Amino acid sequence: MSYDRYLAICCPLQYNTRMTSNSTAVLIMVTWAYSLVKFLIALSLNLRLRLCGNFLNSLYCQNYLVVRLACSGTKVNNVYGIFDIIITIIVPTLIILFSYMKILKVCFYGSKQMRQKSLTTCTPQLVSLLNFSFGCCFEIFQSRFDTTGLPGTLRIFLSLYFLMMQPLMNPILYGTQMSKIRGVYEHVLSSKVSCRCSKVSQSD
Numbered sequence: 001m002s003y004d005r006y007l008a009i010c011c012p013l014q015y016n017t018r019m020t021s022n023s024t025a026v027l028i029m030v031t032w033a034y035s036l037v038k039f040l041i042a043l044s045l046n047l048r049l050r051l052c053g054n055f056l057n058s059l060y061c062q063n064y065l066v067v068r069l070a071c072s073g074t075k076v077n078n079v080y081g082i083f084d085i086i087i088t089i090i091v092p093t094l095i096i097l098f099s100y101m102k103i104l105k106v107c108f109y110g111s112k113q114m115r116q117k118s119l120t121t122c123t124p125q126l127v128s129l130l131n132f133s134f135g136c137c138f139e140i141f142q143s144r145f146d147t148t149g150l151p152g153t154l155r156i157f158l159s160l161y162f163l164m165m166q167p168l169m170n171p172i173l174y175g176t177q178m179s180k181i182r183g184v185y186e187h188v189l190s191s192k193v194s195c196r197c198s199k200v201s202q203s204d
Contacts, residue, residue, distance in 0.1 A: 001125055003027075006099040009121075010106050038084060045077050060159065062139065089136050096129055124173040131169050135162035 007015045042063050049070035056065045067077045103122060138158045 002096040002099040005122055005125070006103060009103050038088070041080065042084075045080060048072075049074065049077070060163070062142075085140065089133070093129070093133060100126060127173055128166075128170055131165055135166060138162060 004019060007019055011018070046063065046066055049067065050072045051066070051069045052071035053069040056062070056069075064077075064081055067074050067081070070077075100122060107119065138161050142155070142158045
């Protein structure tokens, strides 16, 4: 999405020639193939381990939590885990931030209408990216470090943040960009405010 926004804003005349159906299909296939290869490597590394426990300090199963249950050597798994974090999280985040720096640079020198439109288009993805990054940090923190000393409520929050916040926030972020959905939001909020005001006036 950041590449699509970058082409649309920074290279608008080349957008139709670069972002074709074939290039979109290639990007999707590369993403799926990378995820499949990454999963198969992690699975093959875990299958060779001999597990000595069956208790996971999490609400759901994570790869590294399973690795921590092993009695055999996990050095290869640890190295692969760090490499996976760098390739999956850090590198894409840097690329996305670089593309948005280019976008903001173009918007800064553009007209006021262009700046407003670009910021309105890019803000949901930036917020979604930050939300995803926080979720990944919580996942890494919970799996790599001992969190038994933390309060139970905080551990549950850390466990559910990645699963719950991303699918909850994205429809709201991108939905508010659509005029019909935004109109429904505004209508619901205004009706609630008017109901509260009427209740307050009646109580007075």
